[in-house]
Amino acid sequence: MKKIFSRPESLKDAPFHYCPGCGHSIIHRLVAEVIDELGIREQTVGVPPAGCAVLAYNYFDVDMAEAPHGRAAAVATGIKRILPDRVVFTYQGDGDIAAIGTAETIHAANRGERITAIFVNNAVYGMTGGQMAPTTVLGQVTTTSPGGRVPLRDGHPLDLSEMLGVAAGSVYIERTTVSNPKGIMRTKKAIKKAFMAQLENRGFALVEILSPCPTNWKMTPEQATKWVDETMTKFFPLKVIKDVA
Amino acid sequence: MSGKVLMRGTHVLGEAAIRSGCRAYFGYPITPQNELPEYMAAAFAKMDDAVFVQAESELASINMVMGASIAGARVMTSSSSPGISLKQEGISYLAGMELPAVIVNMMRGGPGLGNIAPAQGDYFQATKGGGHGDYRLIVFAPAYGQEIADMTRAAFDMADKYRNPVMILGDGMMGQMMEPVVFPEPVDPAALPKKEWVLDGAKGRPSRIIRSLWLDTALEEELNWRLVRKYERITEEIPDQEIYMCDDAELIIVAYGTAARVAKGGVHRAREMGLKVGLYRPKTLWPFPSGPLARLSRTLEHIVVFEMSTGQMVEDVRLAVEGRCNVSFYGRPGGSVATPEEIARVLSSTYHRMGSRNHKGSEAHAVRDLSRRAAG
Ligand SMILES: Cc1ncc(C[n+]2csc(CCOP(=O)(O)OP(=O)(O)O)c2C)c(N)n1
Ligand code: SF4
Numbered sequence: 346m347k348k349i350f351s352r353p354e355s356l357k358d359a360p361f362h363y364c365p366g367c368g369h370s371i372i373h374r375l376v377a378e379v380i381d382e383l384g385i386r387e388q389t390v391g392v393p394p395a396g397c398a399v400l401a402y403n404y405f406d407v408d409m410a411e412a413p414h415g416r417a418a419a420v421a422t423g424i425k426r427i428l429p430d431r432v433v434f435t436y437q438g439d440g441d442i443a444a445i446g447t448a449e450t451i452h453a454a455n456r457g458e459r460i461t462a463i464f465v466n467n468a469v470y471g472m473t474g475g476q477m478a479p480t481t482v483l484g485q486v487t488t489t490s491p492g493g494r495v496p497l498r499d500g501h502p503l504d505l506s507e508m509l510g511v512a513a514g515s516v517y518i519e520r521t522t523v524s525n526p527k528g529i530m531r532t533k534k535a536i537k538k539a540f541m542a543q544l545e546n547r548g549f550a551l552v553e554i555l556s557p558c559p560t561n562w563k564m565t566p567e568q569a570t571k572w573v574d575e576t577m578t579k580f581f582p583l584k585v586i587k588d589v590a
Numbered sequence: 591m592s593g594k595v596l597m598r599g600t601h602v603l604g605e606a607a608i609r610s611g612c613r614a615y616f617g618y619p620i621t622p623q624n625e626l627p628e629y630m631a632a633a634f635a636k637m638d639d640a641v642f643v644q645a646e647s648e649l650a651s652i653n654m655v656m657g658a659s660i661a662g663a664r665v666m667t668s669s670s671s672p673g674i675s676l677k678q679e680g681i682s683y684l685a686g687m688e689l690p691a692v693i694v695n696m697m698r699g700g701p702g703l704g705n706i707a708p709a710q711g712d713y714f715q716a717t718k719g720g721g722h723g724d725y726r727l728i729v730f731a732p733a734y735g736q737e738i739a740d741m742t743r744a745a746f747d748m749a750d751k752y753r754n755p756v757m758i759l760g761d762g763m764m765g766q767m768m769e770p771v772v773f774p775e776p777v778d779p780a781a782l783p784k785k786e787w788v789l790d791g792a793k794g795r796p797s798r799i800i801r802s803l804w805l806d807t808a809l810e811e812e813l814n815w816r817l818v819r820k821y822e823r824i825t826e827e828i829p830d831q832e833i834y835m836c837d838d839a840e841l842i843i844v845a846y847g848t849a850a851r852v853a854k855g856g857v858h859r860a861r862e863m864g865l866k867v868g869l870y871r872p873k874t875l876w877p878f879p880s881g882p883l884a885r886l887s888r889t890l891e892h893i894v895v896f897e898m899s900t901g902q903m904v905e906d907v908r909l910a911v912e913g914r915c916n917v918s919f920y921g922r923p924g925g926s927v928a929t930p931e932e933i934a935r936v937l938s939s940t941y942h943r944m945g946s947r948n949h950k951g952s953e954a955h956a957v958r959d960l961s962r963r964a965a966g
Binding site (some may be wrong): 386387388389390392399402405406407408409410411412416419420421422423424425426427428431432448449452456525556 | 614641643645646647650651653654655656657658659660661662665679680683687723745789790791793794797798799800801802803812906
C-alpha cells in the first residue's frame with residue numbers, strides 16, 4: 346500500500362499537549378514538514394518561547410534551546426552569529442514577541458539577522474490563562490479586559506509585523522492563518538519562504554500566523570476558527586507585508 | 591605582545607579574554623567600562639572567527655551571550671552596576687541551563703543611576719544571587735592589572751570546567767588604571783576541550799535540548815541539588831586569597847579589589863607606627879575564602895572590614911569568624927575612595943581601643959611557638 350501521509354521526520358513521536366482546536370499543533374507540523382522538505386533537520390537549531398509552546402522541544406526533533414520570555418531573537422542572534430551556516434528559527438507567541446520581546450525582535454529584524462521567526466498570534470496570553478495581549482483586538486473580552494478591550498484604557502492592537510516590515514534588515518514578512526485549509530496551505534508556503542530567506546543569507550524573515558485559542562476565547566474549536574476568519578483578520582489582514590529578493 | 595606592557599584595566603580584560611580563546615562579545619555602553627567593548631570591537635574587526643555585536647540593551651546582550659554559549663563559543667559581556675541589574679535575568683538562566691559565560695562588572699556608585707565613580711555596592715548582587723532562583727556565580731575580585739589578566743584566563747577556564755557563569759568584579763578606578771602586565775600565552779579556541787552538550791544541529795546524533803523549565807517538581811528539585819553539589823565542589827576547589835603581614839598581627843583589615851590596595855597602604859603606614867596589623871584580601875568573593883580567615887581569627891583580637899560600600903562583605907567575614915574575634919566595619923560608599931592615611935587612622939584608633947591587655951595576642955604567640963617547635 347502506498348503511504349500518502351505520515352509524521353514528518355523532524356517531529357518526535359510524542360502526543361501534543363495542546364488543547365483541541367489549538368493552532369500550535371498545526372503550526373508545529375507545518376514547520377517540521379518544511380524542515381524535512383528543505384533537508385535541514387541536521388543543521389537546524391530552534392528557539393522555543395515561554396508560552397503554550399514552551400514544550401516545543403518535546404516535539405521538534407532538532408536541537409532546541411529555550412529562551413527567556415521574549416528574548417528568543419537575541420538568543421537566536423547569539424547562536425546564528427557563532428554558527429552562520431546553521432539554520433536558526435524562533436517560535437514565539439504574541440505575548441512573547443510583541444510585548445516583552447518587542448525590542449529584541451525589532452532590533453534583530455533591523456540588524457537583518459539571518460534568522461526565521463514563527464510568530465503565533467492568538468490575540469491572548471494562552472499559557473498564563475487568557476490575559477489581554479498586545480494583539481488582543483478592540484472589544485475582545487479577556488481576563489484582564491473583562492468588559493472588552495477599549496483603546497483609551499488598554500491601547501490598540503499592535504501591528505508588529507507591519508512595524509517589522511519597516512525595518513531595513515527584514516526581507517520577508519507575511520501574515521497568514523491556520524483557521525482554514527487554504528490558510529494552512531498558504532502558511533506552509535510562507536514558512537518555507539521564510540526559511541529560504543535564511544538559507545539564501547538575505548536577512549530577517551517572519552511569518553505571523555493567526556491561530557485559534559478556543560480555550561481562552563471560551564469558544565468551541567469551530568467558533569474559534571470562525572472568529573479568526575471573521576473578526577481577527579479585520580484587525581490583522583492576511584497579506585505579504587514585505588518580500589524583497 | 592609578549593613581555594611586559596603598560597595597559598589600562600579594561601584593555602587588559604579585553605586582551606586577556608582574546609588570549610583565553612574568547613571569540614564572542616556582546617555588550618551595551620555604560621560608563622565606566624566602555625573601553626572594553628571598544629577594545630573588543632577593534633580587535634575582533636581584525637579577526638575572521640570572532641563576533642562582536644553591540645546590542646540594543648543589556649537584556650539583549652546577555653541573551654546573545656546565552657545563544658553564543660549554547661553554540662559553543664567562549665563568550666564575554668561586560669557592563670557596570672545598572673546594566674548588570676538588567677543582565678540578572680539572563681544570568682539566572684545561564685546558571686539554570688548550566689552555560690559557561692564570563693560577565694564583567696566594573697562597579698560604580700549606586701543605587702539607581704548613582705554616579706560613575708568606583709564603588710563596591712554590588713557585592714550582595716554578585717555573590718548572593720542577583721537573579722531569581724537558587725544559584726551561584728563564581729566571582730573573581732582582581733586588585734592589580736596582572737591579576738586582571740590572570741583572573742580573566744581563570745574565569746574562562748572555570749566557566750567551561752564547571753559549566754557556570756563567572757563574574758569578574760572590578761570598579762571604575764581599576765578599569766582606568768594603567769599598570770604593567772604580562773599576558774598569559776594565547777590559547778587556540780579550536781584546541782580547547784570539546785563541549786559535548788553544544789547545539790550545532792543534530793548531525794549524525796540524536797537532537798539535544800538546552801532548557802531551564804522543569805515542570806516536574808522532582809526534576810527541578812534534582813537539578814537544584816545537582817547544582818548544590820557542583821557549588822560544593824567549586825567551594826572546595828577555587829577559593830583564593832592574599833594573606834599579607836598577618837603572621838604576628840593582632841589586628842587585620844579585610845578588603846577586596848581597589849579597597850584592598852588602599853588598605854595595604856594603610857597597613858604599611860600603621861606598621862611604621864609600630865602596630866601589628868595585616869591585610870586579608872579575598873581574591874574570590876564567591877566562593878568566599880573563609881577557611882584561612884577562620885584560622886586567623888582564632889589568634890586575632892580584632893578584624894576591620896573595609897569596603898567601598900555601606901557594608902556587605904562584612905557579613906561573610908562575620909560568618910567565617912563565627913564570633914572568635916571582634917569584627918567592625920569601615921566604609922566609604924557612593925564613589926568615595928579612602929586614602930591610605932585614612933585607613934591607617936582607622937587601624938590605629940581600633941588598635942588602641944583594643945587595649946593593652948591582649949590575651950589573645952599572647953595566646954597567638956604561644957600557638958605559633960608551639961607550631962615552630964613542632965616543625966623543628
Ligand atoms: C519574565 C517573565 N514574565 C512573565 C512570564 C509568564 N508568561 C509565561 S508565557 C506568557 C505569555 C504567553 O503568551 P504568548 O506569548 O501569547 O503565547 P501563548 O501562550 O498564547 O502561546 C507569560 C506572560 C514569564 N515566563 N517570564
Ligand atoms: S491555551 Fe490556547 S494557545 Fe494554549 S494550548 Fe490551549 S488553545 Fe493553544
